[in-house]
Amino acid sequence: MVTEDELESAVEPLTLSPADAAPETNVLSVWTNLLEKAGLDAAVLSEAPLPQRLTQIEKASAPVKTKSKPAISPPVVAALPQLRSLVLSKFRDFPQQRSFDFGTVNLIFGANGTGKTSLLEAIELLYCGKTKRNPQAAEEYEITAKFADGKSEKASSSRAQKTFRDRNLAWYGQSEVKTWNLYLSFAQFNFLDTDAAVSLSDSVENLEEDLSKLLVGPQASQAWREIERMSEAVAGKLRELRPLQTQIQTETTTLDARICGQPWR
Amino acid sequence: MTSNIAQWRERLADRFPGVEAIDDSVLRFTRGAVDRQFAVYYIDVSDHLPTSPAELTSYQDRVIGKRYFDGNKSLQWSNYLFFVVSPAASTPNSASLRQLIE
Numbered sequence: 001m002v003t004e005d006e007l008e009s010a011v012e013p014l015t016l017s018p019a020d021a022a023p024e025t026n027v028l029s030v031w032t033n034l035l036e037k038a039g040l041d042a043a044v045l046s047e048a049p050l051p052q053r054l055t056q057i058e059k060a061s062a063p064v065k066t067k068s069k070p071a072i073s074p075p076v077v078a079a080l081p082q083l084r085s086l087v088l089s090k091f092r093d094f095p096q097q098r099s100f101d102f103g104t105v106n107l108i109f110g111a112n113g114t115g116k117t118s119l120l121e122a123i124e125l126l127y128c129g130k131t132k133r134n135p136q137a138a139e140e141y142e143i144t145a146k147f148a149d150g151k152s153e154k155a156s157s158s159r160a161q162k163t164f165r166d167r168n169l170a171w172y173g174q175s176e177v178k179t180w181n182l183y184l185s186f187a188q189f190n191f192l193d194t195d196a197a198v199s200l201s202d203s204v205e206n207l208e209e210d211l212s213k214l215l216v217g218p219q220a221s222q223a224w225r226e227i228e229r230m231s232e233a234v235a236g237k238l239r240e241l242r243p244l245q246t247q248i249q250t251e252t253t254t255l256d257a258r259i260c261g262q263p264w265r
Numbered sequence: 266m267t268s269n270i271a272q273w274r275e276r277l278a279d280r281f282p283g284v285e286a287i288d289d290s291v292l293r294f295t296r297g298a299v300d301r302q303f304a305v306y307y308i309d310v311s312d313h314l315p316t317s318p319a320e321l322t323s324y325q326d327r328v329i330g331k332r333y334f335d336g337n338k339s340l341q342w343s344n345y346l347f348f349v350v351s352p353a354a355s356t357p358n359s360a361s362l363r364q365l366i367e
Contacts, residue, residue, distance in 0.1 A: 001359075001362070013280060
C-alpha cells in the first residue's frame with residue numbers, strides 16, 4: 001500500500017555509479033585514528049580494567065602531540081581474478097582429493113568430516129594466510145592456485161606478513177602496522193555471520209548488536225561498545241570531579257581576595 | 266482522490282516505455298538497468314483493496330498469475346505489487362488491510 005508520493009519515489013530512476021577503485025577507509029581505522037590524535041587510543045581500545053583505563057585518560061589530559069601520519073596510499077596489489085583451480089600439495093589430511101577445478105558457481109558436497117570446510121579454509125589460507133576459525137594455528141601448507149587470467153600462485157606458510165597487510169589495505173581499506181587481520185576483513189565480507197543473521201530474524205532484543213555485527217563486523221561493533229562504555233565512565237568521573245573543581249575555584253578566589261587585601265600590596 | 270489509470274500511464278511512459286494497462290485499473294511494467302531487467306512492477310490504481318485472504322489470492326491469480334513466468338527466470342523473485350491509496354484512506358481497518366496484503 002503506497003500513496004502517490006511514495007509510488008513516485010519507488011519508481012525513481014536508479015542512479016548507478018561505479019565503485020571507487022580505492023576502497024573507502026574502514027570505519028574502525030577512522031575511529032582509531034581519531035582516538036590516536038587525541039592520545040586516547042591506548043585507553044579506550046585496550047583490554048585493561050576500566051579504572052586503569054580511566055587513570056590513563058586522566059594522564060592524557062593534554063592531547064599528545066604526535067606527528068600526523070602521512071596519508072597512506074593503498075599499495076598496488078593486483079586484484080586476483082577468479083580462482084580456477086587449486087592443488088593442495090601440502091595441507092591437512094582432508095580433503096583426500098588434492099586437486100580441484102572450479103567454475104563460476106560451485107557446489108561442494110560430501111559426508112561429514114570429509115573436508116568440505118577444509119577445502120574452503122585452503123582458499124582462505126591462499127588469500128589471507130590465516131583462517132577465521134583458528135587464527136592462532138601455525139599450520140604448514142603449500143597450495144598452488146590458478147586464476148582466470150592464466151596466472152598461478154604458489155602459496156606457502158612462509159609468505160611475508162606484508163603481503164597480507166598490503167592486501168588488507170588494498171582490498172578493505174584497513175591499514176595495519178604490526179597486526180595481521182586480513183582474515184577478519186575477508187571473513188566479514190565473504191562469510192555471513194549466520195548466528196547474527198538467525199538471531200536477527202528471531203528476536204528484536206539484540207537488534208542493534210546483531211545488525212552491527214552483520215554490517216560493520218564484530219571488531220568495529222566491539223570497538224563502538226568500548227567507546228560508548230568509556231564515554232559513560234568518563235562522564236561519571238567528570239560529574240564526580242565537578243564539586244571539587246567548584247571548591248578549588250572558591251578557595252582560589254578567597255585566597256586571591258586575601259592576597260589583594262594584604263597591606264604590602 | 267488518486268490519479269486515474271490514463272494519467273498514471275502517461276506519467277510512467279517516459280521512464281518505462283513498455284508500461285501496459287492489463288485491465289481497467291492495473292498497470293504493469295518491467296524495470297531494468299544497463300539492458301538487464303531486474304523487476305516487474307504492478308501498480309493498482311483502483312483505490313480498492315482486497316479485504317480477505319480469499320479475495321487477495323484470487324486477485325493475485327487474476328492479475329499476476331498468468332504473467333508470472335514471462336521474461337527472465339530471475340524476475341520471478343522480483344515481482345512488486347503496489348496498491349496506490351489516497352493519504353485520506355487511513356480508515357480504522359487500514360492497518361489490518363495492510364497487514365493482510367503485506
